[in-house]
Amino acid sequence: MIEFDDHPLLEPVCFVTEFAEPLGSLGPATSALAALEPGATAPLTSSDDVRAAVRRLLRLGGYRPTGRGKPSAEYLLGAVANGRLGSINPAVDACNAVSLHSGLPISVVDLDRASEPLRVGVAEAGASYVFNRSGQEIGLGGLLCLFDADGPCANAVKDAQRTKTDEGTRRTLSVIWGTNELPGRADDAAAWYRELLAECGATTRSV
Incomplete structure (x- = not known):
């Protein structure tokens, strides 16, 4: 279960995925990787209107979604155009394909590395966390976040x-x-996302 703080714009879709084997043992997500190729077609198409709406969603708490802090879907557009987006694992590849074409940011976390209770809300001023292996941090003040028991x-x-x-x-939350x-739009993105994961032999359930 996830608790959601009141928010006038947020319309999230969340689901849990269970993989038959650890991600490192699975083959590539073929359809997802094909969708990440430059010029690929997909069931959804992003647009300037979509990007603007997502930015308004993130600005509402006071966050500034620009520069290095732009929504992840916008980063994916640039990465694909520049040939910088390779395969990571079936879970992330499917996430990236759907985010790229839908224009909606998507988070995917390892459920066994998160601790309940889970909540979605706006982070307080001064909050931050490390987002990559090199130890770089992102400031979270005013940004909608998923929280677990540790923050x-x-x-x-x-x-x-x-x-x-x-x-x-083996288990993820998207x-x-x-x-x-x-x-x-989030429902349409979720439907395609779950189809891509099913191709990897995964099962999904709504949260």
Whole structure:
């Protein structure tokens, strides 16, 4: 279960995925990787209107979604265009494909590395966490985040290193950071996302 603080724009979709084997033992997510190729077609297409709506969602708590703090879906657009986005693992590849084409940021965390209770809300001023292996931090003040018992662990910009997937991951939680300014878009993104995961032999259930 996830508790959600009141928010006038947030329209999230969340689901849990269980993989038959650890991610490191699974083959590539073929359809997801194909969708990450430059010029690939997909069931959803991002646009300037989508990007603007996502930025309004993140600004509402006082966060500034620009520069290095832009929404993750915008980062993916640049990474694919520049040929900088390779395969990570089936869970992340599917996440990236759907985020790229839907324009919605998506978080995917290893459920066995997160501690209940789980909550979604706006981070307080001064909050931060490490988001990569080199120890870089992101300031979280005013940004919508997923929290576990130990604090914020994911958001629409960069997920925390401590709950990221690895080769041993068997269970994940995905959070699609949708907005009610784009009604139904998060549901459509989730449907395609779950299809891509099913191709990897995974099972999913709504939260």
